[in-house]
Amino acid sequence: MVVLWNLSIQKSIGIAIRNHLYLDDGLTVVGFRVCSNTIDPKLVKITTRVDKTSGNDTFTWEVEVYTVSSGVWRSIPIDFPRKSTFFTWGQTFVDGVIYWHAFDNNEMDDGSCNMIISFDLTSKEFEEVLLQDCLVRFNGNLCSSKLKESLVVVKSYYEADKPVCDVWILRDGVPKSFAKLFNIVAPNGSVYSDIHAFRKNGGVIMKIDYIESTSTTLQVWFEAKVTIRSKMSLIREIKNKLTPAQTKIFRGTCFGHWLDINCDDNDPGYIHCILMNQIDRPKNFSINEREICEEPEELWF
Template sequence: MVLWNPSIRKSVGMPVPSACDVHGFGVCPKTNDPKIVRIAFELNQTNYSMDQYAEVFTLSSGVWRRVLMNSPIISLDFPIGHHVVIGGVIYWVAHEYGQLSINIKGVIRSRIISFDLASEEFGEVDLPDSLAGPNYHLRISKLKESLVVLNYRKRYPGDQRVCDAWMMENGVSKYSFTKLFTFQDNSSNASEVGRMANR
């Protein structure tokens, strides 16, 4: 992996220990030290299951080190990989899988997971019920240093796709969301919403 700062025309290469589920990058607001956090899996030799863990790379130290993951975050799936950094905190969309019926497993809840670059602690954003349900199409972005969640859905069964835009009030200090607006999506697939979220 290479960190590149175009303003000073310098880059730093670093080894990535193994394959990982998701990355996040930001700058610690207390030390101004760039950090990369990675969430990865490794095989548990005892019961042959996959254990999830997190590591942080700081530019000043030049090494990866493990950090504690909260138990509710372990075993979540991070399907998008896209992240947003606001106020020294990294945010990702994650999915919790469970039993939908006797023989079917699927997404039972959508979550937004956070990582504080200063304290190096994971957390979770409390989503409104309309966003926290089994939703495959949440995207995140930011607007004026506030977290924005785009909820891609169909207004009615068989109807055209729409996208609800929600913004977290009071910046990142309080997990309270307000719906800003709903717009109609005339594209043919959900990837268009992902592109809109990243603009």
């Protein structure tokens, strides 16, 4: 049985599942989401059965959709892109579509063959979303999640004995495909890491296990970009505000050489004129009736 609970109205309903989830010859997975068009909660049940008696695995599927408004299960016709698709419980809902993590079992003799199969709640159609080859053949922890309003796939592995998580995002296009967004290397001393969830602002919540620790730590990373918009005239203000002792300390930092720059307010027209008259070897010439000598230090490029 599946129990749906609406927290806002404090009401729950129970929905019967006719067959067991774990079968001797297969598996039943259930997905739940609310259709954005009808605002009607829906369950999607996929039963995969594998017949091994013929020597070659033969796959059969049964797909049923339950809507709360009707109160009944309805079978729908299926036409999977591959005839050996095996669904797992891993799923993510984005913009009216359920994305399932699946495998192509006939391609698994030399390793995993990962797949992402989408199911549109409105059209009730299945479609395969193309994965990059490094994700298709990855024999490790691969899962899907939602970052803001986009589907992402998280690949967890080890590099130089450190846990690493790569995040791939689904890009719109024809056909749709994934592009690597960023990766996170776990801190020193960690033995396992996994991306637990994404915050609405893009922050990453990671689950990390450390050496000689019996507890699990949740840490948050944020994708950040630093943009600096400044003016050269600020150097003059900094020099005027520093005391002799502070100037000595400042000069000992990596920014100390900025104290030696003689700056003035920018004249865009003057700078543009100089840039348009660049020459290999400076010679005497005039700009706006001002004589410019051949000394290089007088040419600010």
